[in-house]
Amino acid sequence: MSFKAINLQQKFDLFAEHWAPKVIAEMNDYQFKVVRLQGDFIWHDHKDTDDTFIVIEGNLRIDLRDGAVHVGPGEMFIVPKGVEHKPYAEKEVKLLLIEPRGVRNTGHEGVERTAPNDVWI
Amino acid sequence: MSFKAINLQQKFDLFAEHWAPKVIAEMNDYQFKVVRLQGDFIWHDHKDTDDTFIVIEGNLRIDLRDGAVHVGPGEMFIVPKGVEHKPYAEKEVKLLLIEPRGVRNTGHEGVERTAPNDVWI
Numbered sequence: 465m466s467f468k469a470i471n472l473q474q475k476f477d478l479f480a481e482h483w484a485p486k487v488i489a490e491m492n493d494y495q496f497k498v499v500r501l502q503g504d505f506i507w508h509d510h511k512d513t514d515d516t517f518i519v520i521e522g523n524l525r526i527d528l529r530d531g532a533v534h535v536g537p538g539e540m541f542i543v544p545k546g547v548e549h550k551p552y553a554e555k556e557v558k559l560l561l562i563e564p565r566g567v568r569n570t571g572h573e574g575v576e577r578t579a580p581n582d583v584w585i
Numbered sequence: 586m587s588f589k590a591i592n593l594q595q596k597f598d599l600f601a602e603h604w605a606p607k608v609i610a611e612m613n614d615y616q617f618k619v620v621r622l623q624g625d626f627i628w629h630d631h632k633d634t635d636d637t638f639i640v641i642e643g644n645l646r647i648d649l650r651d652g653a654v655h656v657g658p659g660e661m662f663i664v665p666k667g668v669e670h671k672p673y674a675e676k677e678v679k680l681l682l683i684e685p686r687g688v689r690n691t692g693h694e695g696v697e698r699t700a701p702n703d704v705w706i
Contacts, residue, residue: 472659541588
């Protein structure tokens with residue numbers, strides 16, 4: 465077996481597009497995804513799972529129906545399953561997402577902003 | 586509902602002891618734990634789960650039976666289930682661990698180095 469650590473910054477350097485999560489690792493049936501965000505996303509929820517956001521760079525605002533959470537570098541937030549949320553990044557945010565394999569970025573809606581799933585980098 | 590981001594550094598500032606993981610969040614049946622490491626741990630494995638290490642500060646070496654992985658700040662490594670490993674930190678390392686609820690830090694051995702489980706901070 466040959467093992468090597470995964471450098472998050474090196475993974476971010478491999479792509480520039482926004483709102484397109486890339487899988488970098490799997491733990492059991494969960495995936496770690498790097499994603500660059502900028503601007504506004506759509507309201508959505510995930511009926512079957514919590515959704516973990518760890519901000520690596522930038523300042524993320526996660527709008528909820530009854531408020532907003534601000535997540536800065538070195539901070540994390542877990543959106544509970546079924547809770548509607550809308551990520552917003554005034555300036556670019558580099559984010560590490562953790563969620564079960566197969567989770568769609570837009571929740572259960574197949575819409576314009578739905579990104580291809582299970583894209584590894 | 587009231588929601589707030591979790592600041593990892595603030596959590597580390599709440600304790601000083603080594604090798605005593607503290608739970609800071611849960612995603613479904615997985616837990617996020619902060620832990621300070623220094624020195625040598627014991628060889629162990631986790632028969633039923635992968636084990637995720639994300640280094641926040643310092644340089645971690647994870648010894649494996651056929652080599653070693655070096656994990657620095659902003660890097661992560663997932664030890665596959667059943668793979669024997671021994672963390673080692675020459676200087677103090679601040680680490681974020683992700684593993685299913687109930688995983689014992691020393692694997693399936695109840696030994697001197699086994700830390701209390703499910704301690705929240």
